[in-house]
Amino acid sequence: AQKITQTQPGMFVQEKEAVTLDCTYDTSDQSYGLFWYKQPSSGEMIFLIYQGSYDEQNATEGRYSLNFQKARKSANLVISASQLGDSAMYFCAMRDLDMYSGGGADGLTFGKGTHLIIQP
């Protein structure tokens, strides 16, 4: 079974500062994917960044980077130069990518989320 732990229920950060959102995971799968999603109050889930378990380089997408430490089973999201529009819920999620585990698509397992508030 997969488990995602996000230990920061809420964070307040000053605008323009960098933010690190913590995520640790537990899985027995060899091949898996780690995801970060942003959910504003409107409800839509916005994909931010992805890291595969076999990727040696940390993923980056614009102001977002994923600090992947496989041995520690952590996948922290770093947002550089935070903006007011970054205020939202942030979810870490993972997914089994082992095509031999049973076949077919697999859903995402989400952490409980971190409510990030950017202050001017």
Added chain:
Amino acid sequence: DTEVTQTPKHLVMGMTNKKSLKCEQHMGHRAMYWYKQKAKKPPELMFVYSYEKLSINESVPSRFSPECPNSSLLNLHLHALQPEDSALYLCASSQDFETTEAFFGQGTRLTVV
């Protein structure tokens, strides 16, 4: 086009009503998903369709009935719901089980009265 479109955006229904939620994508994705999200909680997987066949049912009560009429469309039929079923229902799609991101729709906010 990287959109997943869900209709309606809001739905209020009585416990004896029958209603349907609709989800549509035109990205050629072959996997589609239904998630349920209660307030201040993470999304929870309900159903997965892979190549138009139901591949995962996470022990969802039979008052929720999914349907995948074609590769672009996913429905969730609702019947005899309970007030505790009130939640945000999110649809998502992805290329297949090896893909990276899943794209989500904006969700349907369901209230059962």
